[in-house]
Amino acid sequence: MAYYPATQDPTTDVRERSYVPELLRGLAVTTRHFFKNLLFPRDANPDVLNRKGNSHITTVSYPEEKVTYPPGYRGLHRLVPREDGKPRCVACYMCATICPAQCIYIEAGEYVSEDPSPESRVIEKYPTRFVIDELRCIVCGLCVDACPKDAIRMDTGRHTPSEYSRSGFVWDIPRLLQGPAVSHPSDPWHKRSGSERPAHPHPERHARIGDGLVQLKLPHGHPHGVRTEVTAGPIPVTKFLRD
Amino acid sequence: MSRTIKVAVIAPGFVVLALLFLNWLNYRVAGLLSPHGLAWLSTLFFHLLLFVMLTATVLTVAERKWSAFTQDRIGPERARLPLLSNHSLGGLPHVAADALKMLTKEDTRPKAAERDRVLFMLGPILAFAPVYALAAVIPFGPAVRLASGYTVAPQVANPNFGILFVFAIASLAVYGTSLAGWASNSKFALLGGVRASSQMISYEVALGLSLVGLMIAFNTVQLPALIGAASASSGQAQYLWSTTLFGMDVGIPAWGIVLQPAGFLLFFAAAFAETKRAPFDLPEGESEIIGYFLEYSGMKFGTFMISEFVEVVVLSALITAIFLGGWHFGFIGDRAFAAGWGTSHPVLYGVVCATVFALKTIILCWLQLMIRWTFPRFRYDQIMTLGWKILLPLGLLNVFLSGALILLDPSLQWLGVVGLLEIAVLLGLTLTAGRKPARGPSASTTPDAHALSTAAAHH
Numbered sequence: 001m002a003y004y005p006a007t008q009d010p011t012t013d014v015r016e017r018s019y020v021p022e023l024l025r026g027l028a029v030t031t032r033h034f035f036k037n038l039l040f041p042r043d044a045n046p047d048v049l050n051r052k053g054n055s056h057i058t059t060v061s062y063p064e065e066k067v068t069y070p071p072g073y074r075g076l077h078r079l080v081p082r083e084d085g086k087p088r089c090v091a092c093y094m095c096a097t098i099c100p101a102q103c104i105y106i107e108a109g110e111y112v113s114e115d116p117s118p119e120s121r122v123i124e125k126y127p128t129r130f131v132i133d134e135l136r137c138i139v140c141g142l143c144v145d146a147c148p149k150d151a152i153r154m155d156t157g158r159h160t161p162s163e164y165s166r167s168g169f170v171w172d173i174p175r176l177l178q179g180p181a182v183s184h185p186s187d188p189w190h191k192r193s194g195s196e197r198p199a200h201p202h203p204e205r206h207a208r209i210g211d212g213l214v215q216l217k218l219p220h221g222h223p224h225g226v227r228t229e230v231t232a233g234p235i236p237v238t239k240f241l242r243d
Numbered sequence: 244m245s246r247t248i249k250v251a252v253i254a255p256g257f258v259v260l261a262l263l264f265l266n267w268l269n270y271r272v273a274g275l276l277s278p279h280g281l282a283w284l285s286t287l288f289f290h291l292l293l294f295v296m297l298t299a300t301v302l303t304v305a306e307r308k309w310s311a312f313t314q315d316r317i318g319p320e321r322a323r324l325p326l327l328s329n330h331s332l333g334g335l336p337h338v339a340a341d342a343l344k345m346l347t348k349e350d351t352r353p354k355a356a357e358r359d360r361v362l363f364m365l366g367p368i369l370a371f372a373p374v375y376a377l378a379a380v381i382p383f384g385p386a387v388r389l390a391s392g393y394t395v396a397p398q399v400a401n402p403n404f405g406i407l408f409v410f411a412i413a414s415l416a417v418y419g420t421s422l423a424g425w426a427s428n429s430k431f432a433l434l435g436g437v438r439a440s441s442q443m444i445s446y447e448v449a450l451g452l453s454l455v456g457l458m459i460a461f462n463t464v465q466l467p468a469l470i471g472a473a474s475a476s477s478g479q480a481q482y483l484w485s486t487t488l489f490g491m492d493v494g495i496p497a498w499g500i501v502l503q504p505a506g507f508l509l510f511f512a513a514a515f516a517e518t519k520r521a522p523f524d525l526p527e528g529e530s531e532i533i534g535y536f537l538e539y540s541g542m543k544f545g546t547f548m549i550s551e552f553v554e555v556v557v558l559s560a561l562i563t564a565i566f567l568g569g570w571h572f573g574f575i576g577d578r579a580f581a582a583g584w585g586t587s588h589p590v591l592y593g594v595v596c597a598t599v600f601a602l603k604t605i606i607l608c609w610l611q612l613m614i615r616w617t618f619p620r621f622r623y624d625q626i627m628t629l630g631w632k633i634l635l636p637l638g639l640l641n642v643f644l645s646g647a648l649i650l651l652d653p654s655l656q657w658l659g660v661v662g663l664l665e666i667a668v669l670l671g672l673t674l675t676a677g678r679k680p681a682r683g684p685s686a687s688t689t690p691d692a693h694a695l696s697t698a699a700a701h702h
Contacts, residue, residue: 021669030616033313039247058316
């Protein structure tokens with residue numbers, strides 16, 4: 001109900017001055033709400049704004065009814081699995097490094113080069129321990145942005161569930177590794193075998209700096225050199241001072 | 244089964260059946276005890292101990308549930324009974340949960356209050372006892388002449404000084420709160436106690452004055468005589484104007500609220516101040532000082548709490564008896580009912596009438612709770628202004644006006660005309676308030692003249 005004051009000037013209007021009519025109007029408002037909420041059943045739709053019916057009640061009875069989070073909701077982390085169920089994580093420590101709350105702890109394991117498994121050709125490391133302290137996490141999402149392998153996401157649509165002890169909030173790989181597997185065509189483990197050093201007309205494109213295939217263009221290696229002004233001794237400070 | 248049927252039919256029906264049964268038991272047991280002169284013992288048990296205390300106890304949960312409904316919430320519903328865990332039963336199991344909690348909580352006592360240990364213990368007792376004692380003079384139903392020849396009235400005591408007893412005992416309640424505030428030896432509790440004493444003493448005056456008009460009109464201070472008897476057409480059972488339609492008597496009764504609407508408002512406001520509940524909850528003031536029961540815990544605090552609710556019930560019963568015609572229906576059929584069942588089935592007549600009284604009381608309890616959850620708290624100077632500068636002069640004016648009208652017309656009809664006029668003015672003012680303002684310069688330049696003419700048009 002729209003509220004219209006009895007007049008613009010409450011000092012002269014007898015209805016405002018005597019206070020009683022306004023009290024009765026207020027009582028009418030609460031009474032109307034009371035009877036509507038008392039008599040009519042509550043729509044339990046968790047989407048509160050779209051509730052139907054005469055009841056005004058906006059309560060969501062939490063554990064039984066849950067408000068669904070919006071699509072872009074940054075919720076509980078998950079470690080994204082590969083098709084074969086192992087984590088996509090390559091233990092690069094980027095997430096642990098960027099995390100402002102320092103809640104991520106990683107211990108890396110190394111693939112042995114003699115290992116016959118196909119990953120060992122293309123991946124050097126994997127996490128033996130990947131632990132997130134959900135009590136310390138500030139849910140900023142920087143780890144998701146930092147991850148080069150799309151291995152950590154916050155797309156579960158849930159928040160951290162409650163626990164009886166603090167240690168229960170420390171999530172490790174078995175609990176973090178969940179949700180649908182993700183696969184990209186560019187994933188290194190999708191490369192065909194024998195494609196580590198592709199036959200290429202320009203092998204230096206795929207070479208690394210230390211390989212010796214590429215001549216680094218360093219200033220002193222330049223035929224003309226870089227003209228550098230060499231001054232002897234410290235720069236005189238008085239140069240910058242006015243007299 | 245839809246919620247509407249449950250809430251609007253089954254729950255009230257259950258309450259009515261329970262009240263009918265309780266009143267029937269009371270009349271039967273009182274009839275059995277009458278030969279020994281102990282009929283009051285039956286009322287003491289069935290009305291004071293069962294009706295008043297049970298209603299007050301249920302009100303503790305009703306307050307939370309009903310406040311939830313006014314504020315678009317659900318309210319307490321999580322306490323469940325063992326075999327009915329799928330039903331919240333309207334939150335009623337919370338009564339048991341609260342009582343258990345209060346009784347089993349640690350009863351802490353502030354070290355500083357050790358010196359005044361006796362006073363500290365007396366606080367809750369003195370807050371509860373006077374309020375509960377008020378119920379002794381309330382007539383919960385009509386006096387009925389049984390087949391055995393004894394006349395039974397569901398009233399513990401009917402002294403000659405009926406209403407004066409109410410004033411006297413109600414003013415004793417201030418000792419409980421001020422003692423609690425003092426003996427707690429805490430600044431906040433003391434503040435609450437001082438506030439309570441000054442507020443309650445201020446409103447005693449208006450409380451007394453507001454009833455003088457009715458005392459003059461009915462020439463009595465006894466509550467059963469104020470309510471009157473339909474067969475004798477006395478007290479509030481008489482009609483101001485009446486006619487007969489199809490063998491039923493129809494008319495405007497001489498209820499206190501019709502004769503003395505101003506007195507009713509004054510009494511209601513003053514009684515509200517006496518209960519120390521919002522909007523007069525300065526002594527408690529839970530958002531600033533915790534109030535006079537700050538240092539109390541466990542069931543001692545519970546006693547303060549329950550005495551507040553007992554006061555709500557007792558005041559509702561008093562208002563019912565004084566202003567709302569007691570156990571009479573009012574506008575239709577009182578005489579026909581008294582002449583019919585009143586003579587042929589006196590006990591059933593009494594049971595129905597007593598149930599009407601109890602229902603009116605419960606509705607007034609609801610109204611008090613709604614007011615408590617609608618109005619914001621007054622500032623302290625506003626409380627004193629309202630008590631001394633508004634209610635007191637209005638009460639005096641009401642006394643003189645009523646006295647003059649009764650002197651002019653002992654049949655009370657002029658008093659009724661003025662009373663109805665007062666109601667019409669109030670209704671007119673309320674209905675004209677909050678209208679959408681008419682557009683145009685004429686409405687905006689003279690809003691007051693417009694409003695007053697509209698108000699005048701209503702009567």
